[in-house]
Amino acid sequence: MKILVVVPEFLPLDQIKAAVSTISSDLDVRNDTNFERSDAEILIVTTFTPVNAELLKKMPRLRFVQVASIGYDNVDLNAMKGNGIIVSNIPTASADSVAEHALSMVLSLLKDQRFLDSEIRSGRWPKITRSTDLMGKTFGIVGMGSIGRALASRLLPFKTAIIYYDIKRMSEAEEEEYGATYVDLNRLLSDADIVSVHVPLTETTRHLFNKSKFDLMKDGSIFINTSRGEVVVEKDLIEAIKKKGLRAGLDVFETEPPDPKSELLKLDNTILSPHIAGVTIESQMRFFKETIANVMRYMQGYEPNFRVA
Amino acid sequence: MKGYKIFGNVLRDLKLSPVLGNPGTTELPMLRDISNYVLTLHDGIAVGMADGIALWTRKPVLVNLHTDLGLGNAMAFLMTAARNHSPLIVTAGQQDQRHLAYEPLLSGNLTEMADNFAKYRTEVRKPDDIAYEIRKAYQIAEEPPRSPVFLSFPMDVMEAEGSYVYEDVARSTHNVMDEDDVIAVANAINDAKNPAVIFGSEIDEFDAFSEAMAFAEKLGCPVYSEPLGNRSSYPSDDPHYAGELYPAAALVDLDLMQYDLLLFIGSDLTLYPYTTDLILPGKRKIVIGLNNRRMIGETYRANPKIFLARILDLVHRKCNFRRSRDYMKLTDAVRDKKKMGQKYVSYRISKYFSDFTMVDEAISVSETLRHYFGYRPNGYFTARSGQIGWALPASLGIAMYNPKVVTVVGDGSLMYSIQALWTAKHYGIPLKLIVLENGGYNILRSYAMSYFPEISDAEYLRPEMDIESIVSSYGIDVRIADAELKELEWLRSGSDQKALIVKMDRSIPSMF
CATH class of the missing domain: 3.40.50.970 (Thiamin diphosphate (ThDP)-binding fold, Pyr/PP domains)
Incomplete structure (x- = not known):
């Protein structure tokens, strides 16, 4: 069974080739889709490679797309469904890493670490701090998928209240497992001290967080986005940060990388990272293992896990 | 008619049933015409059960104890009934009066023992007084603050002849309220900048929940519940409910320090650990209710239910308190x-x-x-x-x-x-x-x-x-x-x- 693996340029191609060669001898690993035709039946991509109707024309024998990521908005699901192509993602491998990343941003903002660090580096020794506790805060999670749940389970020991919103409410037993109370999105935004977003990018979620939503949030509250930049209207967020004193932790941006002149980069009460929340040494290994396992499952005639189409 | 028959008749007429108790020799004469007797295996349990019935039904309940020994056994339960404002008619047998001078077994100064918990206590001396004393006891027990009363019945009174004539008792709705008091309190509220309300067990005792909620909604102020109340005081899920006060003076001070007027309505301040000598010093405190005897502020005697209903139209909105949801x-x-x-x-x-x-x-x-x-x-x-x-x-x-x-x-x-x-x-x-x-x-x-x-x-x-x-x-x-x-x-x-x-x-x- 022929397999094509497309990895981003920044990943070490040779090492990946060596590692995946155990799956199949009939396997091609490359950095792009600039080819005329591929007879691969299986395509393994990351979220950086668009998989659309145009690519399908070049891959007439394609039957299974494995996205080695949680997000799969790079895949045109309609085009895949129209051609009977199965699509799976890996929803769990980086969930813990993203949850930790979101939590680290929250703690960094609550504890005012950017300011304290810069003060010491500037030769000062501040005696007053705006640092506050996570304990006792109301933490709102938007999107209770694998990342949202991983985050909720980490929040329990911090003695926060947990509220969540998702298009699909969890079962009562699940809510009790995570100690999370279901509320609608507007209620979540108005009641939470911290809002962390973990939704996929869809037409429903695109620009979901705009001025009307930021207006609902408490002054000085914290907004974390480690999902997709396009779920936020960035200029509205910048305005909310300036006018409402919102603090933001952003791993993703409307345009990546953001324009160096973006006002977002000039604000003090933000902490930023380059769409890397899910990327840790450990998570890459988990992605790798789970991707291989799922492809093997398909090759052996079993239904692949984590189907999204 | 024999004394025990009079006893049975008056209990039936006043619907004082069941009788709860644990009998001894001195009680046997008075139980001969009692049909609905619930036996407990300790005198205190009889009082505890009667307390529960009284709290639930809000009506007097008759309990029968065994002379001074049973009274002693039940003393802690009687203290609780008194503090719970339960209208118990506590009865006990007494030794035959004809040899009381010799202080026989099972005799004692029962009314003196009852002094600690009973707001009325007497020993019935003759059969003609049985019905009258029970009717009187019924009404006194019912009179707020509701509380136990005590009647001692010597054995020979139940054996002697007397007469019984049916008479009813007043079953008051306790609509106590003074119009001038309502106006005075309304003025105080309207003059205040930042009042708070402390509701207590009387809200439930006098079935005043809906009036309490309407009052809180009108004022828009935070509502606390009294510390260590014995029954509900305000719906906990109402957005005006700010929580329960802790039973320590210093912490009550801390919770209420931001307010300039404290309205204690049907509530009391029951303290547990000592923290400080004075409660809410310098604060204007207005107390409204029928049970409160501490009088820690300006105390008005009124049924909270009708007081709250009457004052509703006289007060203005003072605050916009809505507590955040408790996630x-x-x-x-x-x-x-x-x-x-x-x-x-x-x-x-x-x-x-x-x-x-x-x-x-x-x-x-x-x-x-x-x-x-x-x-x-x-x-x-x-x-x-x-x-x-x-x-x-x-x-x-x-x-x-x-x-x-x-x-x-x-x-x-x-x-x-x-x-x-x-x-x-x-x-x-x-x-x-x-x-x-x-x-x-x-x-x-x-x-x-x-x-x-x-x-x-x-x-x-x-x-x-x-x-x-x-x-x-x-x-x-x-x-x-x-x-x-x-x-x-x-x-x-x-x-x-x-x-x-x-x-x-x-x-x-x-x-x-």
Whole structure:
């Protein structure tokens, strides 16, 4: 069974080739889709490679797309469904890493670490701090998928209240497992001290967080986005940060990388990272293992896990 | 007509039934015309059951004790009934007057003994006085502040001849209110900048929940509940509800320091640990109700229900308080699950028994139980005195009228009135008993931890016993709860006698 693996340029191609060669001898690993035709039946991509109707024309024998990521908005699901192509993602491998990343941003903002660090580096020794506790805060999670749940389970020991919103409410037993109370999105935004977003990018979620939503949030509250930049209207967020004193932790941006002149980069009460929340040494290994396992499952005639189409 | 016949007639006419008691020789003469007698295996349990009935029905209940010995046995329960404002007509037999001078066995100065709890007490000397004294006792017990009264009946009075004429008693609705008082209080509220309201047990006692909520909505001010009330004071899920005051003067001061006028309506300030000498010094305090005798501020005597209804149109909106939603309840409960902590257990009990009345005497867990279970009309009862051993009999009294009662006690509390299980089984009274077993007197250990840490682990504060065997020996169906507390579903079903033992976290709760 022929397999094509497309990895981003920044990943070490040779090492990946060596590692995946155990799956199949009939396997091609490359950095792009600039080819005329591929007879691969299986395509393994990351979220950086668009998989659309145009690519399908070049891959007439394609039957299974494995996205080695949680997000799969790079895949045109309609085009895949129209051609009977199965699509799976890996929803769990980086969930813990993203949850930790979101939590680290929250703690960094609550504890005012950017300011304290810069003060010491500037030769000062501040005696007053705006640092506050996570304990006792109301933490709102938007999107209770694998990342949202991983985050909720980490929040329990911090003695926060947990509220969540998702298009699909969890079962009562699940809510009790995570100690999370279901509320609608507007209620979540108005009641939470911290809002962390973990939704996929869809037409429903695109620009979901705009001025009307930021207006609902408490002054000085914290907004974390480690999902997709396009779920936020960035200029509205910048305005909310300036006018409402919102603090933001952003791993993703409307345009990546953001324009160096973006006002977002000039604000003090933000902490930023380059769409890397899910990327840790450990998570890459988990992605790798789970991707291989799922492809093997398909090759052996079993239904692949984590189907999204 | 013989005295005992007069006794039976007047009890029937006043619908004083059942009679609860544990008889001795001196009571045998007066029981010969009593048909609905409920036997308890300890005098105190009779009073506890009567207290429960009175709290539930809001009507006088007659209890029969065995001379000075039974009266002595029941004294703690009588103190609780007095503090709970329960209108009990407590009766006891007295030795035959004809040889009282010789101080025979089973004789004593009963009225003097009753002085500590009874607002009226007398010894009936002749049969003609029996009906009159019971009718008088009925009305005095009913007069707010409701409280027990005591009547002693010498044996020979029940044997002598007398006459009985039917007469009714006033069954007052206690519509006490002065129009000038209402105007004075309304003016004080309208002049205040930032008032707060403290509602108490009288709101439930006088069925004033809807009036209290309308008043809070009109004022828009935060509403607190009195510390250590013996019944519900305000719906806990109402957005104006700001929480329960802690029973320590310094903490009450702290909670209420931001307000310029404090309205205590049907409430009291029951304190537990000493913190400071003065309560709310310098604050303007207005107290409205029928039970409060502390008079810590400007005290007006009025039925809270009609007072609140009347003042509603006279006051202006003062604040826009709405408390934020408490999302911490669920998170706290889940966090507490692993150690079978108070919050998890309280959450589960509250969930399974949300449509039940709770009678609570799990002292070290009570605050958490109230937090999760919440207040609602006739929904929650406890002893205002701090007594243990009260809840089990009181809940049986309530269960005689309302089978949907859940009783939550600690293992220490249970052993104070364990014989009540016999009465439950014998008379088929529904019992849903939850024993929170923590192997000690945790409220004492908590107090000790704060003030005398060297004895917080003392052996005498940690009595261990085989609760399962003890309870099952009375023929009660007993189970031990698993980690999910699923047996609560079993417990709530049916109307027979069941007990669930919950092996609780044994860490000592913080006093403050």
